[in-house]
Amino acid sequence: MTDHKTVANRYIDLWNERTPSRRREILAANWTSDARYVDPLMSGDGHDGVDALVAGVQQRFPDFKFRLIGEPNGFGDHVRFSWGLGPDGGDSPIKGTDFAVLSDGRIRSITGFLDQVPAGA
Template sequence: MTDVKQVAHRYIELWNERAPNRRREMLAANWTNDARYVDPLMSGDGHDGVEALISGVQQKFPDFKFTLIGEPNGFGQHIRFSWGLGPEGADSPIKGTDFAVLSQDGRIKSITGFLDQVPQGA
């Protein structure tokens, strides 16, 4: 049985990891080689594509961190969780909800992201 909380926490840790080498290790351990990420603003395929997206977000928002909002939930190989992106200790100005599809071995195969709150100009 998949631990939805663990999958969501590892996902958030990946987006917060600043060391590119460590991000690549995390992707290799927790995402399938052909994984895909897509949201209304960006998409990436495979470990290289996802890593490039994370790097870009970190460059655009260098002082922001991702946090989980609420409790992740799911069934079978589907997980849903919400997150915030903002400065530590403050309400996140950017919020979203992601839907993950996992492979048979519990790694992330795809993420479809929805942006629930994005300030103008972000």
């Protein structure tokens, strides 16, 4: 049975990891090699593509961190969770909801939706 919260926490851990080698370890352990990420602003394929997206978001928002909002849920190999991106300890001005499809317990694809994005972000 899929532990939705573990999947979501590992996903958030990836987006918050600033050390490239550690980020690659997280990808290798929790994402399939052919994983795909897509949202309205960007997309990436495989570990290299996803890693580049994470690095780009970290560069654009160097003082922000991701955090889960609410409880992840899902069924079978499908997981849904919401997240916020903002300064540590403060409100998250950027919020979204992501849908993961798993393969053997690892993320195969993420489809992301942006629920709240301030102008200029």
